[in-house]
Amino acid sequence: MTGISRRKLISTGVGAAAGVSGVAVAARLARRYGLIPPDSGGLYGPGETLTYAAQRFLTRHSMAREFARSQISKQPFPDEVGPLSEKFWRFEERQFVDWRVTVDGLVARPASFSLSELRSFPRRSQITQLACEEGWSYIAEWIGVPLSHILNLVATLPQARYVVYRSIQPDWWDSIDMADALHPQTLVTHAMNGSDLPVAFGGPLRLRVPRQLGYKNIKYLTQLTVTDNLKQFGKGLGSASPEGGYAWYAGI
Ligand SMILES: Nc1nc2c(c(=O)[nH]1)N[C@H]1C(S)=C(S)[C@@H](COP(=O)(O)O)O[C@H]1N2
Numbered sequence: 001m002t003g004i005s006r007r008k009l010i011s012t013g014v015g016a017a018a019g020v021s022g023v024a025v026a027a028r029l030a031r032r033y034g035l036i037p038p039d040s041g042g043l044y045g046p047g048e049t050l051t052y053a054a055q056r057f058l059t060r061h062s063m064a065r066e067f068a069r070s071q072i073s074k075q076p077f078p079d080e081v082g083p084l085s086e087k088f089w090r091f092e093e094r095q096f097v098d099w100r101v102t103v104d105g106l107v108a109r110p111a112s113f114s115l116s117e118l119r120s121f122p123r124r125s126q127i128t129q130l131a132c133e134e135g136w137s138y139i140a141e142w143i144g145v146p147l148s149h150i151l152n153l154v155a156t157l158p159q160a161r162y163v164v165y166r167s168i169q170p171d172w173w174d175s176i177d178m179a180d181a182l183h184p185q186t187l188v189t190h191a192m193n194g195s196d197l198p199v200a201f202g203g204p205l206r207l208r209v210p211r212q213l214g215y216k217n218i219k220y221l222t223q224l225t226v227t228d229n230l231k232q233f234g235k236g237l238g239s240a241s242p243e244g245g246y247a248w249y250a251g252i
Pocket residue numbers: 077078079080081082130131132133167169172200201213214215216217218219220
């Protein structure tokens with residue numbers, strides 16, 4: 001059974017849902033097409049792989065649901081964040097004029113973009129839902145630069161597979177694969193509901209990934225690193241989330 005124990009399958013419920021042989025086939029296909037998520041080694045390994053691989057086969061080009069303007073939440077409630085550093089508040093005092101996002105890794109032209117440069121780039125807006133894994137959510141209009149535009153400017157190399165993104169809060173970093181990185185709804189967001197993005201919602205810049213759960217939407221974005229391998233980042237699981245028991249892939 002290709003090294004996947006029956007106990008593991010039963011413990012995730014996948015064995016019952018998909019049939020043991022179905023999982024083995026999915027695992028083989030997933031390996032062949034590079035669809036193994038970086039946190040697949042854990043207890044929920046086969047389940048995570050099946051979810052990620054199935055989503056990538058079935059929904060590669062699908063869009064997160066967009067809502068009507070009348071459905072925007074009247075009083076969106078931001079999740080609390082840990083204390084922000086002195087350094088952050090110095091940026092804030094100067095209206096974030098010297099806030100920058102560096103882009104490095106597997107790119108032909110590494111770059112660093114200021115907030116005003118990013119604001120001058122082509123923008124896209126979308127009315128989507130942000131859903132926390134803890135169960136609450138809100139709908140807002142998000143305005144920003146498609147991440148694909150930035151990746152085109154720096155010219156990602158052909159071996160690029162993931163984009164790792166970091167916050168000024170060192171504990172908050174994450175990564176997405178190129179399907180999500182190049183997806184038209186993935187935005188480096190600088191405005192929300194018609195104003196500059198408020199600090200409580202991640203301002204001045206936040207990576208908005210509406211096809212995944214709230215925790216993949218990192219606030220206070222400072223760095224984008226293009227890579228072919230997530231092993232060298234943190235504990236090698238693709239983000240801090242799997243270290244705390246949350247899946248790397250949080251597709252919705
Ligand atoms: N830098 C940073 N990004 C973050 C967080 C955080 O604490 N710090 N919390 C995450 C979690 S768990 C969720 S659910 C969403 C919450 O977004 P909201 O405050 O807009 O609801 O932001 C995510 N991004």
